[in-house]
Amino acid sequence: MNVEALLKRYAEGESNFSGETLRGAKLRQADLIGVDLSRCDLYGADLVFAYLSRVNLRSANLMKADLSGAYLTQADLSVTELSDASLHGAVLYEADLRRSKAAFASLLDANLINADMRGIDLGGANLRGACLRGANLRLEPRIYEGANLRRADLQNADLSEANLSGADLRLANLQGANLRSANLREADLTGANLAGACLEKAVLVETNLSETQLQSASLKGATSERANYQEADLTGVDLSSAGLTEAKFGKATLRRANLFQARLNKADLSRASLREANLTGAQLIEAYMARADLRGANLTDAVLAKAEVSGANLTQVKLNNTTMPDGRVRSQD
Amino acid sequence: MVAVTSTFDATAHQLEQAPKAARIKKVLFCLAHNRWENDKDQLSRHSTPELLRQVLHLWPSLDVLRQALAAILQTINKPGEYTEVANTILQNLAGLYAEENSAPLEVGASGGICARLPKDLFSVRQAIISQTNPLRVKILLLQALQPELVGGDHFWSTLTSLELDDLLRRTLMTFSGAIDLEGRLIAIAQGLDEADEYIQAEGVTVEALAPVFAQLTSAAENSTGGPTWVESILPPPELEAEDDPEDIPPEAPIVDAPAMVGQALPSQSPPPALAAGPVVPPGARISDLLKYELYMEGDIKQLVETASSHVVTYMETTFHDLEDALEQRLQYIDNSEHLNLKYQTLRGFVSHIQGVAGRFMDILGRLEAADRQRLTTSDPPAR
Numbered sequence: 001m002n003v004e005a006l007l008k009r010y011a012e013g014e015s016n017f018s019g020e021t022l023r024g025a026k027l028r029q030a031d032l033i034g035v036d037l038s039r040c041d042l043y044g045a046d047l048v049f050a051y052l053s054r055v056n057l058r059s060a061n062l063m064k065a066d067l068s069g070a071y072l073t074q075a076d077l078s079v080t081e082l083s084d085a086s087l088h089g090a091v092l093y094e095a096d097l098r099r100s101k102a103a104f105a106s107l108l109d110a111n112l113i114n115a116d117m118r119g120i121d122l123g124g125a126n127l128r129g130a131c132l133r134g135a136n137l138r139l140e141p142r143i144y145e146g147a148n149l150r151r152a153d154l155q156n157a158d159l160s161e162a163n164l165s166g167a168d169l170r171l172a173n174l175q176g177a178n179l180r181s182a183n184l185r186e187a188d189l190t191g192a193n194l195a196g197a198c199l200e201k202a203v204l205v206e207t208n209l210s211e212t213q214l215q216s217a218s219l220k221g222a223t224s225e226r227a228n229y230q231e232a233d234l235t236g237v238d239l240s241s242a243g244l245t246e247a248k249f250g251k252a253t254l255r256r257a258n259l260f261q262a263r264l265n266k267a268d269l270s271r272a273s274l275r276e277a278n279l280t281g282a283q284l285i286e287a288y289m290a291r292a293d294l295r296g297a298n299l300t301d302a303v304l305a306k307a308e309v310s311g312a313n314l315t316q317v318k319l320n321n322t323t324m325p326d327g328r329v330r331s332q333d
Numbered sequence: 334m335v336a337v338t339s340t341f342d343a344t345a346h347q348l349e350q351a352p353k354a355a356r357i358k359k360v361l362f363c364l365a366h367n368r369w370e371n372d373k374d375q376l377s378r379h380s381t382p383e384l385l386r387q388v389l390h391l392w393p394s395l396d397v398l399r400q401a402l403a404a405i406l407q408t409i410n411k412p413g414e415y416t417e418v419a420n421t422i423l424q425n426l427a428g429l430y431a432e433e434n435s436a437p438l439e440v441g442a443s444g445g446i447c448a449r450l451p452k453d454l455f456s457v458r459q460a461i462i463s464q465t466n467p468l469r470v471k472i473l474l475l476q477a478l479q480p481e482l483v484g485g486d487h488f489w490s491t492l493t494s495l496e497l498d499d500l501l502r503r504t505l506m507t508f509s510g511a512i513d514l515e516g517r518l519i520a521i522a523q524g525l526d527e528a529d530e531y532i533q534a535e536g537v538t539v540e541a542l543a544p545v546f547a548q549l550t551s552a553a554e555n556s557t558g559g560p561t562w563v564e565s566i567l568p569p570p571e572l573e574a575e576d577d578p579e580d581i582p583p584e585a586p587i588v589d590a591p592a593m594v595g596q597a598l599p600s601q602s603p604p605p606a607l608a609a610g611p612v613v614p615p616g617a618r619i620s621d622l623l624k625y626e627l628y629m630e631g632d633i634k635q636l637v638e639t640a641s642s643h644v645v646t647y648m649e650t651t652f653h654d655l656e657d658a659l660e661q662r663l664q665y666i667d668n669s670e671h672l673n674l675k676y677q678t679l680r681g682f683v684s685h686i687q688g689v690a691g692r693f694m695d696i697l698g699r700l701e702a703a704d705r706q707r708l709t710t711s712d713p714p715a716r
Contacts, residue, residue, distance in 0.1 A: 049527070069469060090467075093463070109468070111467060128496050129498055131458065131462045133459065178455045195375070215378075216375060236372065
């Protein structure tokens with residue numbers, strides 16, 4: 001089917017073009033609002049600034065298509081092939097992208113607010129500056145796998161309030177991203193770069209953050225029980241008031257970290273570097289701190305009752321109203 | 334345009350080997366990321382070539398780079414030493430730009446705006462992205478910022494290499510305010526295919542940026558040349574402490590306003606148009622103050638009348654020219670159609686002017702509200 005025929009039939013009132021072959025079709029700025037293009041082959045099509053709101057593109061092939069600036073509000077893009085497609089600055093507000101395959105696609109500065117992205121494959125995709133506020137990418141056992149964002153570029157992306165529970169974010173670039181109040185429960189962020197990211201009030205329960213770059217990130221008030229931060233670089237991180245009970249920080253770097261009033265009960269801080277960290281008012285009951293480096297740390301009002309500190313370096317730590325492992329309260333002279 | 338040659342590697346190497354390489358890197362970082370960074374760990378994560386590439390992308394000509402450097406120098410508490418660093422950068426980068434104008438930099442040119450930009454623009458971006466087409470906004474902004482790229486082969490590749498965030502930051506650093514930006518964007522939008530869509534995108538963009546421009550303006554007033562006339566009768570805002578003994582991080586306002594508590598009228602920097610009026614010393618009598626007030630009222634009224642009369646005269650001339658041009662084009666069209674087209678076009682012209690004036694009024698309203706909000710939240714009431 002050629003473009004002229006499609007547009008003529010659409011103008012005459014027809015809206016069902018399901019299964020048509022439109023490879024490489026030139027549909028720039030075309031108004032196709034509400035049409036059925038499901039299972040269409042639109043490989044390499046030019047759909048720049050096309051009006052495709054509420055279009056049904058379910059199971060369509062849009063590989064290498066150019067959808068830059070396209071209007072896809074509430075469009076059905078479920079199970080759609082979008083690998084290598086360009087969706088630069090596209091409007092995908094409330095779009096249905098369930099199980100779509102968008103590996104290596106460009107979604108630079110795209111609007112994905114409230115989009116349904118469960119089971120999506122965005123491996124290696126470019127999502128710099130994209131807005132995914134309130135988007136749903138959560139794993140649902142036996143129904144949707146966790147979204148694949150492995151090696152995706154999410155620098156400066158806005159993921160606030162997005163649900164990324166169970167998502168695969170290994171080696172993703174999340175530098176400077178906004179993840180405030182995002183849900184990352186049980187997500188895998190191994191090796192991801194989160195330097196300077198905002199994770200305030202985020203849910204990071206049982207999240208794998210091992211070997212991540214979290215320098216200068218803010219996790220203020222985050223809920224992060226049983227999370228894995230092993231060998232992560234948390235230099236200068238803000239973890240004040242964060243819930244970190246039973247979290248694992250083995251060999252992690254927490255130099256100059258702000259752990260003011262953090263709850264670290266039963267946390268594993270063995271071999272972690274906490275040099276010059278602010279642990280004022282922190283709860284470290286039964287924390288495992290074997291061979292931890294606490295030189296110059298501030299432990300004012302901290303509670304270390306029953307903590308294991310054997311082999312820990314406590315040179316020049318500031319003790320002021322500090323509850324020691326043996327239960328005695330100590331202050332420096 | 335930036336030259337893509339092997340001199341890039343040589344330049345990066347020279348900057349890495351320069352005597353003040355660490356400071357050069359800090360300035361390059363500020364140019365690339367619009368924020369000052371003192372943390373060595375953070376800086377070490379960015380290589381000089383990477384920063385250089387970002388700088389060349391963000392600042393496409395030596396002139397704009399010079400302006401950006403001048404703005405940064407305003408925020409440093411060792412401007413003398415950093416002027417040398419800035420000049421080293423300019424001299425080294427001159428070879429990477431097609432143009433060869435590398436006149437040395439002078440401190441005190443303008444701005445410090447890099448320092449005053451908000452840390453993140455997530456709320457601005459969200460306001461834009463949720464209300465309009467992000468790509469249209471990017472096209473408008475890039476055309477406004479780099480008109481030389483329009484119609485060229487590099488426009489699209491530049492657009493895809495830049496984030497909306499980069500363009501918004503550059504816009505905030507380049508334009509003097511929302512009205513200035515609005516004028517430019519409307520002109521661009523009208524020349525584009527699907528102009529209505531671009532006009533809508535322009536409206537959303539200006540509206541989202543207006544409060545940030547207002548904040549930048551007020552921060553600029555606080556940081557240079559003392560307080561404004563209105564602010565001078567109020568106590569000065571509290572100053573934030575400096576974090577770093579060596580370099581002032583950009584978040585800290587560079588404020589050096591003299592104490593003005595309880596002072597009735599400005600002792601320095603009155604608005605230029607009023608400078609010639611009668612000078613009332615502090616502690617003046619009520620009758621003197623009344624006289625001053627009346628003088629001001631009259632003077633301001635006259636200013637407005639003069640400015641309006643300039644605009645009206647210009648409009649009359651433009652209207653006249655448009656009418657002439659129309660008559661010429663419509664001379665072979667029959668009477669009734671001629672009349673219709675003529676009045677329709679002239680009405681369109683007037684209504685467009687009305688629209689623009691209306692937008693100016695809207696923006697003024699928003700700026701005023703933002704300014705008033707700032708005054709009531711940051712300053713205690715006047716005594």
